[in-house]
Amino acid sequence: MTVAIDRATGKRRGEPGQRPGRLDRLKHAYQKYWYAYAMIAPVVVVLGGLVLYPLVRGLYLTLTDANSLNSARTIGVNHIDATYKFIGFDNYADILWGDTAYDRFWSHFIWTIVWTALCVALHYCIGLGLALLLNQKLRGRTFYRLILVLPWAVPTFVTVFGWRFMLADGGIINTMLDAVHLPSPLWLEDTFWQRFAAIMVNTWCGVPFMMVSLLGGLQSIDSTLYEAADMDGANAWQRFRYVTLPGLRSVSSTVVLLGIIWTFNQFAVIFLLFGNTAPDAQILVTWAYYLGFGQQPRDFAQSAAYGMLLLAILVVFTSFYRRWLNRDEQQLAI
Amino acid sequence: MSATTVQKPTPSKPADGAAAPRPRGRRGLAATLASHGLLTVASLVALFPIAWLLYLSLGPDKDDYLHPGGIWDKMTFDNYSFVLQHTNFFDWMKSSLIVSLGTTVIGVMVAATTGYAVSRMRFPGYRKFMWVLLVTQMFPIAVLIVPMYQILSDLQLIDNYLGLILVYCSTAVPYCAWLLKGYFDTIPFEIDEAGRVDGLTPFGTFARLILPLAKPGLAVAAFYSFITAFGEVAFASTFMLSDMKYTFAVGLQSFVSEHDAQRNLMAATAVLVAIPVSAFFYLVQKNLVTGLTAGGTKG
Numbered sequence: 001m002t003v004a005i006d007r008a009t010g011k012r013r014g015e016p017g018q019r020p021g022r023l024d025r026l027k028h029a030y031q032k033y034w035y036a037y038a039m040i041a042p043v044v045v046v047l048g049g050l051v052l053y054p055l056v057r058g059l060y061l062t063l064t065d066a067n068s069l070n071s072a073r074t075i076g077v078n079h080i081d082a083t084y085k086f087i088g089f090d091n092y093a094d095i096l097w098g099d100t101a102y103d104r105f106w107s108h109f110i111w112t113i114v115w116t117a118l119c120v121a122l123h124y125c126i127g128l129g130l131a132l133l134l135n136q137k138l139r140g141r142t143f144y145r146l147i148l149v150l151p152w153a154v155p156t157f158v159t160v161f162g163w164r165f166m167l168a169d170g171g172i173i174n175t176m177l178d179a180v181h182l183p184s185p186l187w188l189e190d191t192f193w194q195r196f197a198a199i200m201v202n203t204w205c206g207v208p209f210m211m212v213s214l215l216g217g218l219q220s221i222d223s224t225l226y227e228a229a230d231m232d233g234a235n236a237w238q239r240f241r242y243v244t245l246p247g248l249r250s251v252s253s254t255v256v257l258l259g260i261i262w263t264f265n266q267f268a269v270i271f272l273l274f275g276n277t278a279p280d281a282q283i284l285v286t287w288a289y290y291l292g293f294g295q296q297p298r299d300f301a302q303s304a305a306y307g308m309l310l311l312a313i314l315v316v317f318t319s320f321y322r323r324w325l326n327r328d329e330q331q332l333a334i
Numbered sequence: 335m336s337a338t339t340v341q342k343p344t345p346s347k348p349a350d351g352a353a354a355p356r357p358r359g360r361r362g363l364a365a366t367l368a369s370h371g372l373l374t375v376a377s378l379v380a381l382f383p384i385a386w387l388l389y390l391s392l393g394p395d396k397d398d399y400l401h402p403g404g405i406w407d408k409m410t411f412d413n414y415s416f417v418l419q420h421t422n423f424f425d426w427m428k429s430s431l432i433v434s435l436g437t438t439v440i441g442v443m444v445a446a447t448t449g450y451a452v453s454r455m456r457f458p459g460y461r462k463f464m465w466v467l468l469v470t471q472m473f474p475i476a477v478l479i480v481p482m483y484q485i486l487s488d489l490q491l492i493d494n495y496l497g498l499i500l501v502y503c504s505t506a507v508p509y510c511a512w513l514l515k516g517y518f519d520t521i522p523f524e525i526d527e528a529g530r531v532d533g534l535t536p537f538g539t540f541a542r543l544i545l546p547l548a549k550p551g552l553a554v555a556a557f558y559s560f561i562t563a564f565g566e567v568a569f570a571s572t573f574m575l576s577d578m579k580y581t582f583a584v585g586l587q588s589f590v591s592e593h594d595a596q597r598n599l600m601a602a603t604a605v606l607v608a609i610p611v612s613a614f615f616y617l618v619q620k621n622l623v624t625g626l627t628a629g630g631t632k633g
Contacts, residue, residue, distance in 0.1 A: 033458065035536045039451035040463065042444045043511055050504040051470050051478070058481035071484065130376055133369050147377040149619060153612035154384055155565040157583040158604045162387035165597060170400045172386060204379070212619075265474040268567040272587070288476035293483075293572050300480045307476035314472050 062305040068298035091305040112283040127210025152208035160272040194281035217251030391601035413602035426585040436499040437563040441506035449514025470508040517551025
């Protein structure tokens with residue numbers, strides 16, 4: 001179908017007959033595709049200016065020793081020119097295997113992986129569980145659904161502050177834990193509990209999206225499949241394992257990929273929950289931000305280098321994920 | 335539903351308890367109660383942090399969050415009137431709306447034709463282009479924030495609405511293009527063919543036939559760009575310097591500084607922000623979910 005349209009697109013009235021020859025072929029291609037190129041032109045221009053140019057400039061910055069003291073800046077009426085210089089790949093080498101590379105990069109790297117894996121696993125499992133519950137004939141399920149979507153409906157920067165009040169020392173959570181004589185950890189100060197709290201808050205924020213998407217997936221599974229499974233005497237677990245899960249595969253692969261990307265890039269939760277007070281609970285994104293903007297002097301070059309490394313990790317991961325899905329002859333959703 | 339058919343043909347039922355297999359969709363009382371129980375617990379967990387914020391916003395004192403019991407006796411709307419009268423609330427609202435609406439309008443307008451082109455046409459470089467669109471959406475903020483900061487400084491666009499809008503467009507545009515492609519894919523191609531037969535150019539087909547049909551898709555893309563721009567924290571915190579130009583995401587942070595924490599005012603502002611946004615969210619929520627996942631399921 002697409003192909004038919006394509007041809008139609010290319011055929012303009014009074015198109016001259018195609019003859020071989022490079023110039024003619026170019027002309028022909030131009031005539032055939034100029035509509036398409038004209039239509040994507042706005043996005044190409046915007047992305048070129050807003051993404052490609054900053055990306056190239058950022059790449060150059062990573063090869064210099066730029067920080068806020070030697071970059072071009074204007075103080076009052078005086079303009080000071082940039083004095084940073086080219087230092088090659090020193091930034092990357094320093095980040096990956098410099099003196100304190102473990103503390104500065106690898107510890108954050110490991111924590112980022114743990115954070116992403118745990119959060120997405122929790123999002124998916126809880127989301128699937130709730131979707132299954134909501135997919136039954138149940139009185140008041142619309143009502144439940146409306147409430148369960150709430151963490152997604154309210155902007156994250158609002159809800160995170162709500163959590164901060166609750167988790168603060170002397171806040172409601174510790175008061176309640178005290179009341180039942182459980183230990184009340186310092187959620188916002190102790191590294192382990194900071195990480196625990198970050199995962200908890202992010203899980204709370206991310207479950208509704210998974211739940212709603214998976215509920216949509218569940219509802220699109222053909223009900224005759226369940227009837228057939230019933231006929232064959234499948235029990236509840238077998239129905240879930242052999243009908244529900246395969247039926248959800250396409251939705252699952254999409255939402256898991258989206259979840260991984262979003263969680264890996266999650267900035268607001270950790271930044272707003274801890275500010276600059278928790279160096280050990282920072283994932284790579286927030287750590288890169290801290291290097292570039294949270295400290296004095298601002299280390300632009302290192303921060304940009306972290307950004308490039310992050311992008312590389314994501315691109316590599318996504319390509320593998322797509323390839324892995326395509327191996328199973330599965331169309332990846334996005 | 336399947337009740338009648340199920341009864342007869344299952345002789346080889348394992349003898350693990352139940353006499354006749356229970357038809358699907360009808361559970362025992364225990365299962366129903368368990369479902370209700372789990373859903374109630376989940377709902378409470380979902381609701382509590384927000385309800386708590388609402389409750390704290392009624393306490394007049396900034397340390398009331400430590401003694402929540404005391405709020406019952408002195409509940410007041412003072413925080414709300416203070417926020418509305420004596421803080422920059424309306425300035426922040428203005429900034430948030432300018433930036434989010436600007437991003438939305440530019441994002442959707444720029445992306446619309448592209449979404450159509452990648453939905454209907456195959457051209458040399460198509461796969462590469464799609465890959466670029468996909469990758470730009472997943473840029474971590476750390477990649478662009480430093481060079482953007484320098485570029486915007488050069489252009490004198492730091493602390494400027496236009497600067498922030500441009501930065502947001504770098505993610506909103508590719509995202510809208512993807513989302514719109516997904517929606518255009520659901521519009522039958524026969525409509526294009528009919529338009530073509532009637533002598534419309536591809537631009538004419540797009541503008542006169544497809545665009546009016548794609549309004550729901552455009553709305554979803556617009557809404558999603560709006561929400562994303564509205565809730566963005568990192569760029570807004572870095573690029574907006576004067577407190578008149580803060581967006582809500584930045585303004586809310588400014589209540590808690592190193593010296594003072596006006597938590598009661600912060601809670602009140604948070605509630606004031608959350609109510610319209612979440613109301614809006616509920617209105618379009620159903621379309622949003624379909625848009626987000628359907629955009630992709632077609633490969």
